Amino acid sequence: MRVAVVGAGGWGEHHARIFSRREDTELVAVVGRTPDRTRARADKYGTTPYTDLDLMLERERPELITVCLPNEEHYEVTLKLVHTGIPLLVEKPLVFDLAEADTLLNDAGGNFFAINFNHRYAEPVQRAKALIDAGELGDLIFATWRFGGEANHGNSPHANLIETQCHGFDMLEHLVGPISAVSAHMTNKTYGAFSTIALALDFENRAVGTMLGTYDSSYAYPDTQHIEINGTEGRLVIHDTVRALTFSKPGDPVEQRWHSTYFDDESRTFAATFDRHVDALLQSLKAGNPPPVPAEAGRRALQLAHAAIESHKTGRRVST
Template sequence: MKVAIVGCGGLGNVHASCYAAIPGVTVVGVCDIEPDLREKLAERTGAKAYASFDEMLAQSGCDVVSVTLPSNLHKPFAIQAARAGKHVICEKPIALHLDDAAEMIRECEANGVRLFVGHVVRFFPEYAQMKRQIEAGSIGRVGVAHAKRIGGHPGLRRPWFMDDAQSGGVILDLMIHDIDFFRWSLGEVRSAYGLRTVEGDVDYASATLVFESGAVANVEAYWGYPGPFTTAAEIAGSKGVIRSDSSKSVSLQVRKAAAADAGGPFVEVPQSPGYRSPFELEIEHFIDCMRENREPLVTAQDAYKALEIGLAIVESTRTGRAVQFESAAREGSR
């Protein structure tokens, strides 16, 4: 399978590393408006560097396009790839507006290609294990959950993150990980309420989600934290509690040599205690879904729903009021 990558920043390099580890997959083209970035990634992968996305689609012979661009550019590039008959692996969020996300899904379906969206937290072993424990009933009926995701502001390295019109801010870029995880684990959301503070290089948001099951989740996301990137989750049920905290020691520790570009120009990428990168697990899963024509762990519709909840939180931060969702049951009764 031949893959092309548009967007040669941090996640473009992550995708390239993942493809290199998958047998039968070759990166045949890389594209970026910044010559230095595309040339460096071309040198790493042995692929041809393209300044023009049109030319890469026409000349590279790719079957799949990885879209690892700023979030506001996901829609036009994904649609162009779909119309060229290429499958699309797009980083999260799927888009910044629901109409754009819906159009991406429609265009991929109309052109007979697959659309995969990188909600990578589903592939982190600790989060997947929490999901399995909830499903198995290990903690009984879930009542209250909390998650946080904090780190330095990525806009200090890549300024487009500072612009909500390009990144969606801390809610649509960072909090959306835990939004998707809780919807995956706890079911559909009934209401969302949010607060947000932006001051200089600090972007902090918190949200309260009430689920159709009656469970309540509190979610925090924070850019500008002076310490290392940290994630934590706690889920309390009628029979027990599950906790995960990346800042605390774990029973299994795998030490790897520091990456050559550590501290370089790209933003932080969350790590997991597992030996295999969750990004590698995710990309390999998407490739297998294409090869075997099966549904992925995270669908494009899942990505749409995560965006819908994220946008509801954004709206709540502006109005000061909770946003209510129509339940599947109420919609089905109409």
Template structure:
């Protein structure tokens, strides 16, 4: 059975999802795209397929999608996911799920009440190296050390905390999700953040440097350092996980080196070519057909959002916050 897919929000990330739909054809078919700007919706549809719309209800009624990919900027959520859920349309919602936990919880509740398959877009979990690490007998994790560095102005809305939530919620949240996925839910968080190099940029009020320390009462630690002040055009994302029987050094979601803790044991190289957007969408399609939960349900996205919001609060208040 071919699943009919529609996209809400014809922006840059929507193009990645449209490419994933094409990669999974004929199992998936892009039938519609909806955006507030008619010209932009039409241009997206011309490039990627489907019919253009400016009204979500009208699109759902006209093209009857099985799955709606919600690719709106964080500030633009105004109940569209809940609206689609009430009509029985399955969901993939881009991260962050919202700018506050109350909005995220409403999405989760609507999806659960309707019984639909609803996933959040943490695609790092679908990388070959990440999946291989999770399948290994690594023993108890002790340390997670992550880094995310870039240098770009992005869209106007991205630079405003009231619209994007800042770099913590827009980008670093991917590494925060990996902390939860690979180490677990921490008991405390301390963080710092600042705007060192973009104060003269009009409308730029988010952090361009930050650091987070998550702690567990049993002694586990996770750190993430980040910036939007590094080399222009270069996106540096890496993390290491030190566990009881294995250390993993990741240079991306598909590539890592795994070294056993026992002396003299050879390292393993994990490499892959998986497009995580395609793997994520394939998982959701299988979940719809098999009537099971997706790998990253909305409730997981809400839990990661809660952690990111706590890190931002800890930075703003200059103190360690208890999470449990």
């Protein structure tokens, strides 16, 4: 399968790495805005650099395009690519504006349009999902998401909420179920943007939850990413997305713990969660099935973020 990568930035390197090394894909192009940087990326992965998107589309005729651009600059390029009808994988966030999200989804129609919520493919997350689906936690009662590190400054005052905590919205709904209402508190005390947010959540299944997301912390701290889910029959905790999963039963002081083994480097590597997502994505694409994580999931995370913004502005609980 002929694959083109649009974006020559930091995480975009993982796009190039994955599709240049798979036996079932050929990386035919890297598209960037800066000629020297784009050429260096293309040279590293043995492909052709382009700074002209139209020229790349004409010459290379890719069968899949992946997009990894600066967080607040997704819309115009994504819309252009949606109109080509070529299968598309985009990085989160989908966009910052709900009307733009709706335009992208409407114009894509039934075309293959995926978003990279790669946290779903971490080994602890997949094991947690299996425990929940098997009923090992009983009825789910409450869930907690905490995630934060150093600031990623942007133009939007809600950059942390939309571009980073979108993983939290997606993960909690993936594991617990649809969120039905949001109540929000936010602070902009450090550098002017709402860099730390605290949310209270209601789920449709009558569970409750909390989210704490921040750009006023550090990714060096242990458990900077932490998910806890409690049910009537058990409790699980996901540590730092890929590091470990613990599972406990009521009244039992001995917990079960999964961690990657000595030779299992792949499952302890955060970047490998993207490789796993690509495995599932290509399998679906080749079979003519919808994406395993459709772009609609990006729109849903954005909807929840906008509900949190409305709650903070009005001081009210907002239905989602």
